[in-house]
Amino acid sequence: MAQSHILQVVNGDGEFNEDGVQSFIRQHSISDAGVGYQVVAITGPQSSGKSTLMNAVFGSTFEEMDAMSGRRQTTKGIWLALGQKIQEPRTLLLDLEGSDGRERGEDDNSFERQSSLFALAVADVLLVNMWAKDVGREAGAGKPLLKTIFQVNLKLFTPAPNKRRTVLLFVFRDRTRTPLARLIETWEEDLRQMWASITKPPDYEGCDITDFFEMVYSSLPNFEEKEEDFRAESVLLRRRFTDENEDTLVRVSRDKLPGDALALSLQKVWEVIRDQKDLNLPAHKVMVANIRCAEIMEEQLRCLAEDQAWASLRQESEKGLVPNFGSRAGALLDSCITGYEQEARYFEEGVRHVKQDELVERAQALLHGAFSQQLVHLRRNILQQLDADMVSRDPSETFAASAARCQARAVSGFQEGLQSIAVKGASWDLQQPVSDAALEIDAHINKLRAQKLSEVEQDGRKGLSSSVGGPAGSLLDSCPADLWPRLRRLLSASVSKACKKAEDDLAGYEVPEADREALMKRLGSFAQAKVEAAAHEAANTALPRMKERFAEVFSKDETGMMRSWGPRANIPAANQKAREAAAQLLAQLAVIRLDAKQDNGISVVDAAVMEQASDKAASSSQDSITSADTAASSTSAFDMVAASEWPDLPADVVLLTPAQCRMLWRQFSSDSVYAVQQAQATQEANRAATNRWPPFWAIAAMVLLGFDEFIAVLYNPLWLLLGLVIFLFGKTVYQELDVDTEMQRGMLPGAMALSAKFVPVVQQVSRKTLEAVKEFVADPKALTDKVQEKVAHVGASVREHVAPDSHSATAGTSSRAGALSEVRQRRPAGEVELTDQHSST
Template sequence: MAQKSSGILQVVNGDGEFDDNSVSSFMRDNDVQDAGVDYQVVAITGPQSSGKSTLMNALFGTSFEEMDAMSGRHQTTRGIWLARSGKLPHPATLVMDLEGSDGRERGEDDNSFERQSALFALAVADVLLVNMWAKDVGREAGAGKPLLKTIFQVNLKLFTPAPNKRRTVLLFVFRDRTRTPLPRLVETWEADLAQMWAGITKPPQYEASSFTDFFEVMYASLPNFEEREEDFRAESVILRRRFTEEGKDTLLRAGEGKLPGHALALSMARVWEAIREQRDLNLPAHKVMVANIRCAELLEEQLRSLATDSAWTALAAAAAAGVVPEFGSRAAALLESCITGYDEEARYFEAGVRRAKRDELVARARGMVRGAFDAQRAHLRARLREHAAQEISACATREGGFAAAASRVKAEALEQHQAGLRQAEVPSSGWDAAAEVQAAEADVDALIADATQRKVAEVAAAAQKGLAAAITGPAIALLESLPDDLWARLLRLLASALRTATQSVEAGLSGYALGSKARAALDAQLQGFARKRLEAHVREAANTALPRMKERFTEVFSRDEAGLPRSWGPSANVPAAARDARLAAARVLAQLAVLRLDHPSPADGDAVERAVLALAADKAAALSPPEAGVGGIPEGGEAFDLVAAAEWPGVAEGAVLLTPPQCRALWRQFASDSAYSVQQAQATQDANRAATNRMPPAWAIAAMVVLGFNEFLALLYNPLYIVLGLAIFVFARTVYQELDVDAEMARGLLPGALALSGKVLPAVSSVAHRTADALREFVHDPQALAERVAAAGRSAVDKAAASAESATGAVARAARAAGVSPTRSADPSAPVARGGAEADGK
């Protein structure tokens, strides 16, 4: 255990044990605990029995045990001892006496302990006295150069000091000076120091550093104590003055890097523990460790003090309840008090750790305050929104219009909000209020936008109501009358209604400064609403296309151009009237087949219209020629077969009202329903014609007999005319069949004529040759020719029968296309069916 007597403490005993409790008590008892950095530690090292204790007692008034020369030379000081100087009360001076080196008592262990104690002294002391004999200057071992080299080398390797930051004061005291002047001794010793510095192994970062970058070397010399004691003590008094602030060559240095007094005991314990464990020491790391422990304690103390401070708790409660005037300055004062308390206590610790812990304290303290600050910002934003909402709601009736009034309200609200933020902002906190200002501005903008949107929605609803009223009535009337320029008039109606709606919107939104994009969107919304409303009426009309077709057919068929009812007399053209009525009905179907709001039907009709009108002509394959840009049919498009088509080519799906199959089904139904009216009209006309039909007069019959008697006799007396006529007929008939006129003309009038013109001469030549061959064969073998003629006659009869059957079928198909039932041809109304077929054929 460490020993304590007469104000002297054995810090480390001879066995290397450090007394933590005793050192802490010593610091408290000697007022070092509360001295801050206003203290100094002076240690001495040197060979055993070189008078170290005697020198320290003479300099500082301590009572270290001194060697008794009468009892022989032996080890006096064992371990490390500590005392406070009674002759240097200010600053508090702690004197440390180390066990001497090169002693015989420790034997082989001497080198280990002396190095440990030297490292300890160098780590703890502000001034290290190196006690040496003046006569040993210039010697190697006698001057303690091996020990000094070890100290220098370990200092660089293990302590890693920063050059020119904190230089340890090395005071070399030359004892028992001789006649050699002190400057000469200093010159010799500095050369040795330079040699020692150059000879040690230095870390790479210190290769270019000099000895004086780490140590401040001072010198002193004293006479022999035993021979000149009075002179020794007198010069000791002079040397003591150098440990005060008044001394000429004062050894006191600024306290940068020093630990405060309350951490000195902890620091000494940790240094000795590290030395005893023989680690790769790093004195700055040790200081960092001590600083970490103490600064962390100070940090927690300050945070606890802040958390329990009544001023802070009251401020936090008020901040949670509502807006607190001058919140920022009040919170900043509390934070400053907390940080100042930390700075006052931690200013002596290692700067890096101190600053790091200070930053942590600032961050954590601000974190405590941040919640209240955020609550203040939330209260300010809530107050802003409430005030702005009330003011904006009244802007519609203020002078200058809504937009100008809302702009003024926004500027005033934001100015008040920024003033509140400035009062709530904690100085030096780094909490940028720019984002909060932007968020507040966004809140006000959102309120203005909401009010504007409500007004826009109100005006848009009124405009849509007006559009519905302006479109519905006229559109229904147009769709009932179905004029030829239906779609052009519907477009004019749509444009007129939209103009009226736009004017009402402009009047309703006057003063709201609606942007171009928003206005365009509103116009698009109104246009879309109007188009949908108009399309709804058109689609409803398309769903009732059949009744409208029948109505139009009845109107055209039953009335003439003057609008008067038709009378089906013998001179009335029933087929023409039926054809015109069917065309009118087909136009109704064509107008309702597709939407033409984007492409109104041109004067000559579009491809869809012509394809539907072809149904009225009873064409089995309604072909529509390609047209460029008409009805949505692209240029270069192919004709389409209405009978087989499933959709309108080039027409968007959304624009289709009736598909081709629906149009075909409607037309078939219409044709079936309208055929009866045509039949009735034809029957009426036949009845009228029969009622007025008479035989020719008798004189006309007598005149025909008298006038034609000569021609009749000429035929009877000249049969050659009959034979010649028959031969010409047969020859022409053969040429007609040879040319296949029916097949060629089916290709078209012009193509057929061109084809026949090239075949006439070869056909006539071929028939003439065959006729000549037949005549020659008749002259040589009449019986064979008669048989061939008979066979040809039978074949001609068969072909005639087939032709008659084909003609009958054609008539039946024409009748069905005209809506006339083929079974009615057997009854008295058969002429009506024939009349309908003739009308269809025409």
């Protein structure tokens, strides 16, 4: 469009363009239109899209804001244009400078009031452009501006009620999901409250806003996001400014001036508005007071910040507690306020006091940083003194009593120190620092109590480590039959002792009962964990322990002496006893038994493990190694072979599962067979050595050399009887002494053992011989029968070992050699064969 279709009516300085308006009216034939024209004006916040709306609805060419160059003032002053898209009636458009613009500042709002009142006075339809989201707000909706122009409009132009009502078209831009009806309801309520709050001339006291204005509403979508919808609805809005639409906004009034007087009317209206002083707010005196008092305030704050005394005080505050901080800071604050009062005393009182309050607030904020540092230093000093008082307290005084006394002293000291650093005249809350300090002091006392609690717990753990760990390890190494009862007693006694010591150490500390019980529980858990750790370690070495226990029981008798596998030694019994001892050890290491309530499940473990060491299992283990698995199939209710876990026992008490027990027993059975075979071979060798007869030449020599003595004994029955008695007595003593077994230990140990047993054995045999003589005297026939029976038994033994033919000696020697050879094959290389010793003998 040509530039002639747009004109600046009033510039930014408020100067009316009289010649330009008259020329515009003539150029566009408004002066010839009579009353067939309408004036449409628009008002609203700056950069809210007023020009864009007017251009879209009426086809004007008002300058629009370029969003890419930033949000700034586009329309300055008041502009006039002709609506190109509406032919009838002729439509004049007034585009006003936006309100609330940053270019004019927050205090220069007189022009926006003047221009809005101008539009309200001359326009037939006034579009109030506002954001939909601002409905319900005070300043955002422009309510202060509307209130002012309503009030001044009644005062200046005294409109007649219900005579010529200006149409107020409120256009809600960028509508939201809130229904239009709800927006209208809220806005009309605001308008009624606004109209009721303005000061009206006496003639208008009973009038309502609808007596002077006709409220119409519309809404549009966001121009940038929905431009097509915006332009489509703009077309619909344009139709309402024609006579053809049912809800037209065109109003015919008989009081309307003809077009040839419009230019003069606009000029006079603007002159009246410009001369109205009520619109020049704020007043000059107030404005000057605001500016000068603000300058004085900033100057005083700058002087305070650059003051050398303040800089020195701030540096001292950073280093430590300043005793006279409060008085020095208060003097600086008083000097700042006094300087302000002296310079601002000539300005408006209300503004002066407001700025003075702001000065005090900002000056206190400047000093508050150093004051906060002083509070930190003060609290630190108080806590250090509290620690010193607690360390130097009377040993006879309990911790709780000392803590209460020192805590009260610390709080009192903090309050005294706070008074010395408090800044006089400052409106700071001094009760909160006292409360915070009291809480911090109490927390410090609790920290000292917690440290003592931790020390007592550490001491208790150390004591339990020595009193439980060592003895428990020793008991698990020896694994006595009453292992777990003894461990339970050890654990209970140690924990009781540790808890008693902890109670004594915490006496006077007033430890809460919950913390005390938690400590005792932790000590008990620690001690139990020590025992369980030792038990786990023992279970991990169960196999060597079982071998050691088997070897100990199998190779030693009841007195602890080493067994000698003589002809009369009962190897199966010793083997069975040793296997039972090993099984008992395995059963003890299978399950943790610190809880006596689990006896039912533990008895199943004992029965299942001990059944592996039964006679049937022992005998079958000597035949083959694999038979140990079949021996594990128990006849009891619990089948250990098929089971994967122990019944009725939680997993945390199980050290060895049934599968692990079976595996250990298999390995143990395999390793223990060799010891039994060695013992059997040794016994066979000893038996062969005991049954060896003298060589034939020795027997012949004894017969030839002892023939005379033999004949003498035969011819003298008394000698025969005496020899028989001596022979029997000597044989009995020999057997009771077990000479063969004792001599197998070695010459010197055997001789010492025989010498120690000789006198008691001779006494015992002599006593039995005398008893036999007495029985013979009392009943000769009974004794004779016993002797005959004994002689027959001896004869049978002789016949068993001496063959009747000439090859008996050779056969006996061959059989003994075969036995010795078998023993040599069974024993490992490098070992000294006892059979070789007998052979060499």
